Amino acid sequence: MKKVVVVGGGAAGMMAAIKAAQRGNRVILIEKNEKLGKKLFITGKGRCNVTSNKDIEEIIQNIPGNGEFMYSSLYTFTNYDLMDMIEAKGVKLKVERGDRVFPQSDKSSDIIKCFEEYLKENNVEILLKTKVTDIIAKDNKIYGVEINNNEIIRCDSVVLATGGKSYPGTGSTGDGYTFAKKLGHTIVDIRPSLVPLVCKEGWVKDLMGLSLKNVSIKVKNKGKTIYEDFGEMLFTHFGVSGPIILSASRKISDILPDEVEIFIDLKPALNYEELDKRILKDFQKYINKQFKNALDDLLPQKLIPVVVNLSGIPSDKVVNSITKKERGQLVNLLKSFKVTVIGTRPIEEAIITRGGVSVKEVDPSTMESKIVKGLFIVGELLDVDALTGGFNLQIAFSTGYCAGMNC
Numbered sequence: 001m002k003k004v005v006v007v008g009g010g011a012a013g014m015m016a017a018i019k020a021a022q023r024g025n026r027v028i029l030i031e032k033n034e035k036l037g038k039k040l041f042i043t044g045k046g047r048c049n050v051t052s053n054k055d056i057e058e059i060i061q062n063i064p065g066n067g068e069f070m071y072s073s074l075y076t077f078t079n080y081d082l083m084d085m086i087e088a089k090g091v092k093l094k095v096e097r098g099d100r101v102f103p104q105s106d107k108s109s110d111i112i113k114c115f116e117e118y119l120k121e122n123n124v125e126i127l128l129k130t131k132v133t134d135i136i137a138k139d140n141k142i143y144g145v146e147i148n149n150n151e152i153i154r155c156d157s158v159v160l161a162t163g164g165k166s167y168p169g170t171g172s173t174g175d176g177y178t179f180a181k182k183l184g185h186t187i188v189d190i191r192p193s194l195v196p197l198v199c200k201e202g203w204v205k206d207l208m209g210l211s212l213k214n215v216s217i218k219v220k221n222k223g224k225t226i227y228e229d230f231g232e233m234l235f236t237h238f239g240v241s242g243p244i245i246l247s248a249s250r251k252i253s254d255i256l257p258d259e260v261e262i263f264i265d266l267k268p269a270l271n272y273e274e275l276d277k278r279i280l281k282d283f284q285k286y287i288n289k290q291f292k293n294a295l296d297d298l299l300p301q302k303l304i305p306v307v308v309n310l311s312g313i314p315s316d317k318v319v320n321s322i323t324k325k326e327r328g329q330l331v332n333l334l335k336s337f338k339v340t341v342i343g344t345r346p347i348e349e350a351i352i353t354r355g356g357v358s359v360k361e362v363d364p365s366t367m368e369s370k371i372v373k374g375l376f377i378v379g380e381l382l383d384v385d386a387l388t389g390g391f392n393l394q395i396a397f398s399t400g401y402c403a404g405m406n407c
């Protein structure tokens, strides 16, 4: 019986350990936290968008960071295989907007419990509160792992599933990059992806906490549109965040520090003319009020003072004296509400780490290192990254599965 050590008890590590045990190996899963799946627990705001219901080709289109590396593993262990595996343990799943798959219970803990059951029934030995401090190879072949700086566990294979560098409080502190580098692997520049954005405009902090549900955004660099999306976004004390902003951040971070502007269409359901008519209707209703008191039906309260300020229309101007030209300024502002991006938040606040172990040095169908025999590299540690929508967890599960199959 071969002995396999899996380092890291996140999505990829748990999957690899289960599969390796099902293949008849003795498997030890080592996790430095006091429990498994700490990051998995906070995914999808605690609801866990566990995968996507899209077909594989579409999934790959949503993996801008080395999606082509994922062909083999995604076809070996598909999103439907993952869904079957989870539902076989009685955890019912549901599909939401954008083909996002969640547990019906809306509880990420149900997904973790499901994996814990598989680990248990396949007799995976789990070492919690145990930190792997070194991976030892001899003659480019795995020899074992060092734990807690003192003890060595000998083994035939090591699956490295230590995750990325974002949200370090969950245990993903980037240890795997150090191990892989020491073993001869190239680490492609580590950067934040799916990350909130910092904006130049001081007034954004006045909008902190304001969530806009159905808006569309156009991202422009030097006047050219480079990205468009529709959905939900959020203002924060430093700038903008929320689903469509996080997805846009991947493209934007490529362009920074070059200037990037986001134009938010606050009323995408109405064209310019329709919006003008709508404002006119409101102005007729509030005809004797001051401008600042005439927007209650049109905008969320928090947004009104900022819009009034940016509109160029005096806030105390009585509505019946607002000119057509001024109304036009207001329409333009609401259809093209601009924020200027000057940076991203740090990697610690990113959903995903971009960069990682170079995929050129890893076999895409087995996840085995092309440098060290018996070393398998999986999950976010790899230089693969996707957009939001359940794709990143599917990457972790598919790569974990392939390593488990082949180690």
Ligand SMILES: Cc1cc2nc3c(=O)[nH]c(=O)nc-3n(C[C@H](O)[C@H](O)[C@H](O)COP(=O)(O)OP(=O)(O)OC[C@H]3O[C@@H](n4cnc5c(N)ncnc54)[C@H](O)[C@@H]3O)c2cc1C
Binding pocket: 007, 008, 009, 010, 011, 012, 013, 030, 031, 032, 033, 036, 037, 038, 039, 040, 042, 043, 044, 045, 048, 049, 050, 051, 130, 131, 132, 133, 161, 162, 163, 164, 166, 167, 170, 171, 172, 173, 174, 175, 176, 350, 351, 352, 378, 379, 380, 381, 389, 390, 391, 392, 393, 394, 396
């Ligand atoms: C807030 C947030 C929400 C997210 N929501 C979603 C979502 O809804 N859908 C989605 O698809 N993706 C989501 N993601 C991304 C997704 O969580 C990750 O891509 C995925 O968890 C990566 O899995 P992994 O197993 O590679 O790494 P991780 O889940 O990070 O697991 C790595 C594990 O290794 C352990 N470890 C590290 N170093 C050592 C060591 N030296 N010794 C022992 N153990 C070690 C860590 O403690 C950790 O438990 C989200 C991420 C964040 C931060």
